Amino acid sequence: MERTIKLTLEYDGAAYHGWQRQGERPTVQGEVEKALARMTGASVTVHGSGRTDAGVHALAQVAHFRLETRLSPAEFLRGLNSLLPFDISVTHCEEAAPDFHARKSALGKTYAYHVLNAPVRSALGRRYAWHVPRPLDLSAMREAARRLVGTHDFAAFEGAGSPRAHTVRTVTAADFSRTGDLLVFSVSADGFLRCMVRNMAGTLVFAGLGKIAPEEVTEILASRDRRRAGPTAPPQGLFLVEVRYRLV
Numbered sequence: 001m002e003r004t005i006k007l008t009l010e011y012d013g014a015a016y017h018g019w020q021r022q023g024e025r026p027t028v029q030g031e032v033e034k035a036l037a038r039m040t041g042a043s044v045t046v047h048g049s050g051r052t053d054a055g056v057h058a059l060a061q062v063a064h065f066r067l068e069t070r071l072s073p074a075e076f077l078r079g080l081n082s083l084l085p086f087d088i089s090v091t092h093c094e095e096a097a098p099d100f101h102a103r104k105s106a107l108g109k110t111y112a113y114h115v116l117n118a119p120v121r122s123a124l125g126r127r128y129a130w131h132v133p134r135p136l137d138l139s140a141m142r143e144a145a146r147r148l149v150g151t152h153d154f155a156a157f158e159g160a161g162s163p164r165a166h167t168v169r170t171v172t173a174a175d176f177s178r179t180g181d182l183l184v185f186s187v188s189a190d191g192f193l194r195c196m197v198r199n200m201a202g203t204l205v206f207a208g209l210g211k212i213a214p215e216e217v218t219e220i221l222a223s224r225d226r227r228r229a230g231p232t233a234p235p236q237g238l239f240l241v242e243v244r245y246r247l248v
Contacts, residue, residue, distance in 0.1 A: 008092040009061045035083035049102045049243045055235035062243040064102045110188040110242040113201040118181040130237040136208035143214035144207035145174040155224035159195025203230035
């Protein structure tokens with residue numbers, strides 16, 4: 001009988017062209033599917049909770065696959081981690097309900113965007129944060145972030161090339177925090193548009209630099225015009241932190 005296996009994955013996205021399989025280009029989905037093929041001898045399609053762009057990282061990406069197998073979740077966990085590259089790790093594996101779908105069953109997600117706000121760039125942290133050397137006004141960034149909370153049309157923060165049926169999303173939390181030189185933008189929502197978090201982060205950094213006033217975020221949302229918002233922040237600062245599902 002076919003079973004549904006749910007995976008939680010952690011990965012460093014620096015070496016990959018995102019999550020989704022792209023021909024011969026290295027992707028996280030492609031690496032997991034290759035490992036499963038070696039384990040099972042079957043061609044297995046792995047469905048993720050959503051795409052992450054090239055260079056974006058995940059602390060807890062969720063995926064699933066369906067397969068007729070006698071292997072236990074513990075055996076999949078051990079086997080996949082022995083076959084996957086060292087920058088991809090399966091942190092949890094379990095059998096899910098037959099109707100579970102990593103993307104369609106998701107209720108919401110949380111992302112974090114890291115900004116290194118220091119005069120000198122970091123050699124070791126270059127793959128995990130956006131280096132902004134000029135001083136940033138954290139209070140202005142937090143005020144701007146608060147204006148993103150709620151149900152809005154986020155067309156002004158959508159990346160090009162990914163049309164959706166609609167661009168309305170509900171952001172339940174958005175805030176910036178600082179620990180030393182590291183600023184972290186954390187945002188939770190019922191769903192995200194393409195490049196939405198990176199476009200938000202770029203806009204909030206503009207607020208921190210004094211290039212826009214925090215209250216302008218409300219006007220940017222109302223405009224639905226991508227040109228009104230700030231730049232797209234680089235991918236290396238973005239982490240998928242959590243995917244939420246209904247508790248059963």
